[in-house]
Amino acid sequence: MSTRVIRGIIGFTALGLVAATVVMGLFVTPPDAVQGNLARLLYVHPPVAWVAYLAYGVTSIASALYLWRPTRSRRWDQLAVASAEVGVVFTGLTLVTGSIWGRPAWGVWWTWDARLTTTAILFVLYLGYLALRRIPTSRETRARRSAIAALIAFIDVPIVHESVVWWRTLHQGATVASLGTNSKIHGIMAWTLLLGFVAFTFVYFWMTMLRFQVERLAEQVEDEEFKNWELERAAESEISSGAIATLLGDGIGDRDDTLIEHKVR
């Protein structure tokens, strides 16, 4: 089965699962006893945050594999950037959906709470990673530099996750981790939440595969452009040397250089 077919299957599965999550989240699940309909944001906010963690985890593994000489390959670097970019999109969505939830629940769009602040730092760190890749340099230098940056940025991921335990925060503690044992959530709500996690994980895989392909194609186009530029340069120099040889053969070589240059043009 070709990559394109696999990507198509994952894409359509993701589409179907997201549609099911939306239907379940908006129409089927009951409103929460305390937060009412506002709790329906539960089915999108934690899943997009989870995907951001997943994406940065994949970026870190790919970066480490690139840095380790026995496994060094361009593909690891391409996977790292693909996953990081998707991760940035999902981190942005985590911040946006959290802010939308925070306004009616806490009365503010934003507060310098530990969970919110560490998530914002995570967003900026990976934006910095993407910016670092834009600095013009050789591919090897860029890949090595950004792999180190990705590993440093990943330190913030466990800090974000544990922030609700380490500091007193407005943000609620870990609910999802205790779903199995001491669950205080209605069955259908828990299943819809699980569906949301699966759906957005599929979206992540589809987007990362697509972004990975875009990165590979972009590098191929860059290589082609460089090859064409080199060929043009070679052809130009061949024409120039041919013209000079003709002029020299005509006996013009004895005259001054400016005249030869003029004729060549």
Place this chain on the structure above:
Amino acid sequence: MILLNGYVEAGYGAVIGALGAYGAWLLVRGARLKRALVPAPVEQERHQKPKD
């Protein structure tokens, strides 16, 4: 459509809209890059008349 409280719709809308837009952008970019890799016919080939 049942109207909830505006915030819920905004949250779902932001997620679906942003992911949809990013996915579409990736598809378009991929298609453009693929097209860029197809070699364009050189000037001579383009104006060459069939021999028979």
